[in-house]
Amino acid sequence: MSPDLQTTAPSRLPALDALRAVGAAAVVGTHVGFATGAIGDPTWGGWLARLDVGVALFFVLSGFLLFRPYVHALATGGDRPGARRYLWRRSVRILPAYWLTVAVSLAVLPGNEKASDADWLRHATLAQIYEPGRLRDGLGHTWSLATEVAFYVLLPLIAITPLVGRKWRPVWTVSAMCGLGVVVTGGWLAAMGFGLLDLGLHTMWLPSHMAWFAAGMALATIHVALATGTGPARWRFLEELGRAPLACWAIAVGLFAVAATPLTGPRDLTEPTAWQFGAKQALFLGVAVMVLLPLAFGPRTRSRAVLESRPARWLGTVSYGLFLWHPFVLELIYWAGGRDAFSGDLLSVYLLTLGGGLLLAALSWYLVERPIQWLGSRWPRRKVRTANESHKALAAANATT
Numbered sequence: 048m049s050p051d052l053q054t055t056a057p058s059r060l061p062a063l064d065a066l067r068a069v070g071a072a073a074v075v076g077t078h079v080g081f082a083t084g085a086i087g088d089p090t091w092g093g094w095l096a097r098l099d100v101g102v103a104l105f106f107v108l109s110g111f112l113l114f115r116p117y118v119h120a121l122a123t124g125g126d127r128p129g130a131r132r133y134l135w136r137r138s139v140r141i142l143p144a145y146w147l148t149v150a151v152s153l154a155v156l157p158g159n160e161k162a163s164d165a166d167w168l169r170h171a172t173l174a175q176i177y178e179p180g181r182l183r184d185g186l187g188h189t190w191s192l193a194t195e196v197a198f199y200v201l202l203p204l205i206a207i208t209p210l211v212g213r214k215w216r217p218v219w220t221v222s223a224m225c226g227l228g229v230v231v232t233g234g235w236l237a238a239m240g241f242g243l244l245d246l247g248l249h250t251m252w253l254p255s256h257m258a259w260f261a262a263g264m265a266l267a268t269i270h271v272a273l274a275t276g277t278g279p280a281r282w283r284f285l286e287e288l289g290r291a292p293l294a295c296w297a298i299a300v301g302l303f304a305v306a307a308t309p310l311t312g313p314r315d316l317t318e319p320t321a322w323q324f325g326a327k328q329a330l331f332l333g334v335a336v337m338v339l340l341p342l343a344f345g346p347r348t349r350s351r352a353v354l355e356s357r358p359a360r361w362l363g364t365v366s367y368g369l370f371l372w373h374p375f376v377l378e379l380i381y382w383a384g385g386r387d388a389f390s391g392d393l394l395s396v397y398l399l400t401l402g403g404g405l406l407l408a409a410l411s412w413y414l415v416e417r418p419i420q421w422l423g424s425r426w427p428r429r430k431v432r433t434a435n436e437s438h439k440a441l442a443a444a445n446a447t448t
Contacts, residue, residue: 060112060342060343061354061355061360061363062342062351062354062355062359063108063111063112063339063342063343064360064363064364065354065355065359065360065362065363066104066108066338066339066342066354066363067104067105067108067363067366067367068359068362068363068365068366068369069101069104069338070101070102070104070105070108070366071101071366071367071369071370071373072101072369072401073098073099073100073101073104074098074099074101074102074188074370074373075369075373075397075400075401075404076095076098076397077095077096077097077098077099077101078188078373078374078377078400079377079393079396079397079400080092080095080096080098080393081095081096081315082377082381082388082389082391082396083389083390083391083392083393083396084389084390085393086314086315087314092314093307093308093309093314094303094304094307095393096307096314096315097303097306097307097311097327100303100306100331100334100335102191102331103256103259103328103331103332103334103335104334104335104338104339105191105195106191106194106195106198106256106259106260106263106335107259107260107262107263107266107332107335107336107339108263108335108339109195109198109199109260109263110198110259110260110261110262110263110264110266110267111263111264111266111267111270111339111343112263112267113199113202114202114206114263114264114267114268115267115270115271116128117202117206117211118211118215118217118220118267118268118271118272119271119275121211121213121214121215122215122217122271122272122275122277123275127206128203130203133202133203134199134200134203135423136423136424137196137199138423139419139420139422139423139424140367140416140420141192141196141199141367143415143416143419144367144368144371144411144415144416145173145189145192145371146171147411147415148186148371148372148375148411149167149170149171149186149189151375152183152184152185152186152374152375152378153166153167153170153183153186155375156184156185156375156378156379156382157184157382158183158184158185158378159183159184159185162183166181166183169181170183170186170189173189173192173193173196174193175189175190175193176190176193176194176248176251176252177252178248179245179247179248184378185374185375185378186374187374188370188374190251191251192370193251194251194252194253194255194256197252197253198253198260201253205227205264209223210223210224210227211223215277217268217269217271217272217277217278218278218279220265220268221265221268221269224261224262224264224265224268225261225262225265227257227261228257228258228259228260228261228262228265229258231254231257231258231261232254232255232256232257232258232261232328233258234254235249235252235254235255235257236255236321236324236325236328237321239321239324240320240321240322246318246319246320246321246324247318250324255324255328256328258328258332259328259331259332259335262332262335262336263339266285266336266339266343269282269285270343270344273285273286273344285340285344286344286345288340288341288344288345289340289341289342289343289344289345289346290341290345290346291341291345292341292342292345292348292350292351295337295338295340295341296337296338296341298333298337299333299334299337299338302330302333302334302337303330303334305330306326306327306330306331306334310323310326311323311324311326311327311330312324312326312327342354362405364412365405365408365409365411365412366408367408367416368404368407368408368409368410368411368412368416369401369404369405369408371408371411372403372404372407372408372411373400373401373403373404375407376399376400376403376404376407377396377400379403380396380399380400380403
C-alpha cells in the first residue's frame with residue numbers, strides 16, 4: 048500500500064488478490080469447454096458452460112476492493128480517494144495491457160483480417176459492447192472488461208451521492224448498496240422481460256450486473272464497520288460464517304450445481320429468456336459471495352494461507368494478463384494446429400491454453416504492466432495524517448455512530 052493512502056485505504060487482503068487467478072482459470076475453462084464442444088457433454092457440459100461464474104467473482108471483488116477505501120475514509124475520518132488519482136491509477140492498471148491485446152489480436156488473428164478502423168476505435172475505447180455484433184475474434188471476452196470499466200467510472204460518483212453521504216452511517220450505506228443492486232439490475236431484467244431491451248446486447252451492459260458490484264460494495268461497508276467497531280453486532284454473523292470456510296464453499300458448490308442446470312438457460316450462444324438470465328445472475332451472485340466470505344471475514348486458515356503464499360499471489364498478479372490473452376492463445380491453437388471447430392481433447396487444450404496464457408501474461412506483466420504502473424505511480428503525493436490524528440478521527444467517528 049502506498050504511504051499516502053494509509054489513512055484512506057485499509058490494509059490489503061492478499062488472498063483476495065489471488066482469488067482473481069481462480070476466477071481467470073474458471074473463465075479459461077468455460078471458453079475451452081465451448082471451443083472443444085465439451086459443453087455438450089450430458090454429464091459435465093453444464094458445469095463447464097457455467098464456469099463463466101468467474102466473471103461474477105471478478106465483479107463482486109471489484110466492488111469490494113475498490114469501495115473499501117471510500118468507506119474506510121468515512122469510518123476513520125480520513126480523506127476520500129481523489130477521483131482524478133483513482134481514475135488515473137485504474138487507467139494505468141487496465142488500459143496499456145488491454146490495448147496491447149487488442150492490437151495483437153486484430154493484427155494477427157486470421158478472423159480479424161477485415162477489421163475496420165471503426166473496429167479498432169471501438170475496441171480501443173471499450174465501446175464494442177454498445178452495438179450488436181461488434182466483438183472481434185479473440186476479443187469476445189472483453190465485454191466484461193468494458194462493463195467493469197463502466198463501473199470504475201461510476202464509482203466515484205456513487206461515493207459522493209446520498210447513497211453514501213458525508214457522514215459514516217454503515218447501516219444506511221449497506222441498505223443503499225443493496226437497494227441499488229436490486230433496483231438497477233431488477234429493473235433492467237424487467238425491461239428485458241417486457242421486450243424493451245435486447246437480450247443479445249443489453250445483457251452485457253453494466254445495469255445487468257450492477258447487483259454483483261453492489262453486493263461487493265455492501266460487503267466492503269460491513270467489513271470496515273466490523274474492523275472499526277462502528278457496525279451493529281448482528282453483522283458479526285458474517286465473521287461466524289467466515290470461520291466455516293468448508294461450509295461456505297459447499298454452499299457455493301451447491302448453488303453452482305443449480306446454475307449448471309437448464310434453469311439458467313442454454314449452454315451455447317443462444318439467447319436465454321429474461322427469467323433464465325435473472326436466475327443465472329442471482330445464483331452466480333450467491334456463489335461469488337460465499338467464495339469471498341471466508342477469505343474476507345474469516346480467520347487465517349490453511350486454505351487462506353495457500354492463497355496468501357507467494358506462488359498464489361504471483362498468479363493473482365498476472366491473472367489480468369491471463370484473462371486478456373487466453374482467447375488469443377486458444378485461437379492460435381486451433382488455427383496453427385488446423386483443428387476443426389468444436390473438437391479436441393478438453394484437458395490437453397485447457398492445459399495448452401492455460402500455459403500459453405500464463406506465459407503471455409507474465410511477459411505482459413514484466414515488460415508492460417509493471418513498468419507502466421511504476422511510471423504512473425509518480426503522481427503528486429498527499430500529506431499523510433499522523434497516527435495521533437488518525438486515532439482522534441476514528442474516536443470521533445465512533446462517537447457519532
